[in-house]
Amino acid sequence: MSMKLVRFALVGATVALAAGGGALVAWLGSDGRLGYTEPRGNPTAETDGLFPLAPVAERRPLPGFTFADADGRSMRLADLAGKVMLVNLWATWCPPCIAEMPALDTLERRLGGDRFQVVTVSLDRGGMERVLAWFSRNDIRALTPYAADPAQFGNAVLPTSLLVDSQGRVAWHGSGLRDWAGAEAEAAVKALLAE
Incomplete structure (x- = not known):
């Protein structure tokens, strides 16, 4: 295997790991918790999608x-x-x-x-x-x-x-x-x- 091919493979693997790691951090949040909120239900003009108080x-x-x-x-x-x-x-x-x-x-x-x-x-x-x-x-x-x-x-x-x-x-x-x-x-x- 040529050195050029080895370098290319290493650079490619590094980029893939960085991209994958960045996606994982974005998904988990910076402190390891899931970084999302629940769906907001059926939006209405009155509640902006939040559950109304009844x-x-x-x-x-x-x-x-x-x-x-x-x-x-x-x-x-x-x-x-x-x-x-x-x-x-x-x-x-x-x-x-x-x-x-x-x-x-x-x-x-x-x-x-x-x-x-x-x-x-x-x-x-x-x-x-x-x-x-x-x-x-x-x-x-x-x-x-x-x-x-x-x-x-x-x-x-x-x-x-x-x-x-x-x-x-x-x-x-x-x-x-x-x-x-x-x-x-x-x-x-x-x-x-x-x-």
């Missing part, structure tokens, strides 16, 4: 589960009673969860306080340590980090969100990506605050 037919008490705050203190949603809450079950490995987290942070920054709180509960197997690192890396500052044992939720679809009135009843629930910083979400929260 109230439940009958408000029922919030299901009970335990979770922990950043200090490891065990809590229940009843511990936050008296507030309107947007409870969001999510995980750092869930692309649509990651996509909506900045909007949840914005909603908490705009409306959060004594009467309203966005309660994001991570179902990561890595627990609070993983959540705190993810919040820090992604500049999530307004939200309070919480984590729960994912075994409590069986085969839950993520993200799952529940909008809860001040009496602890679920006023709306759904799964999938939503624009929590948009006008529709803000109006839904303000309507519950006005009750």
Whole structure:
């Protein structure tokens, strides 16, 4: 085999590896997670393809589960009673969860306080340590980090969100990506605050 042919083969192999590696990094994302979000459903002019917020037919008490705050203190949603809450079950490995987290942070920054709180509960197997690192890396500052044992939720679809009135009843629930910083979400929260 001639040296010219060997060089050509080596250059070709290097280019192929670089192109393939670049495609793999683009697909996985720079930190190894999948780099996509879920399909946006059937787009409409009103929702821009995000799932609309629709109230439940009958408000029922919030299901009970335990979770922990950043200090490891065990809590229940009843511990936050008296507030309107947007409870969001999510995980750092869930692309649509990651996509909506900045909007949840914005909603908490705009409306959060004594009467309203966005309660994001991570179902990561890595627990609070993983959540705190993810919040820090992604500049999530307004939200309070919480984590729960994912075994409590069986085969839950993520993200799952529940909008809860001040009496602890679920006023709306759904799964999938939503624009929590948009006008529709803000109006839904303000309507519950006005009750």
